[in-house]
Amino acid sequence: MLSEVRRQIINSNLKYKEAADKHKRQRLFNVGDLVMVRLRRERFPPGTYSKLSRRKIGPIPITAKINDNAYSVALPAGCNTSSTFNVADIWPYSPPDGGIINISSSESSSSEPGED
Template sequence: MTNRSTGMCPFSIVYTKMPNTVLDVTVLPKCKSKSASVLVDNYAEFLANIRAKIQAANDKYKLSADVHRREKLFKPGDLVFVRLKRDRLPVGEYSKLGKKKWGPFSIKSKINDNAYIVDLPEEFNTSHTFNVKDIYAYMPPDEGKAQVYSVDTDNDFSGGE
């Protein structure tokens, strides 16, 4: 069965032809056989073509995935909400009807375009590093003033959003 990306079956890619075993001759030390050298050169060229086809297929998949991707960039000091999933909350504190986004908290630093360190209070007892998919920009109320509140951990984590 042929592969969509390479146009060849995996066996023929690995073994350079349809089922008949071929020794792995990509590195032949001090080989004096002309036919073996030609076979090695052909095999190396064959693998280079396969790599190029796979890279072209990956580039095509990336282009189609990037159509739906939105870039979120934050600066240190920006106020954001963070989404805390079930695995980040203490055991027994998760409720599927409970609060999903917490904040606003400030961005402490940027690791890269995909990860940020958020200035969470120590009461959360979880990693301060978040992926951008779990960070939402904070839009202050109409007054234009943002207030950062401390979190009271004596109350349970459930509640409305």
């Protein structure tokens, strides 16, 4: 009887997993890819986050792949947070005009046109 119950539980869990995996989308990035990164309030020390600050920053390059679920990015010097992000907070960057973007280390986020 215990083996029958165990088999039923395993079959039920497999069905739940299949249903959940239908909605999952695996996102894989390579080192050097340009991405947009979401900055959540929880990433900052208390008192340093402003609700008027930018929600996403980018395009920034990926510097290291930790595993399929975590990547390290090259954050600007002004960001006071860890440079390791989960894939839930990373989006691939696509330029608005479809052109090629070159990011150099001399550029800073404050020198971007259109920002005051």
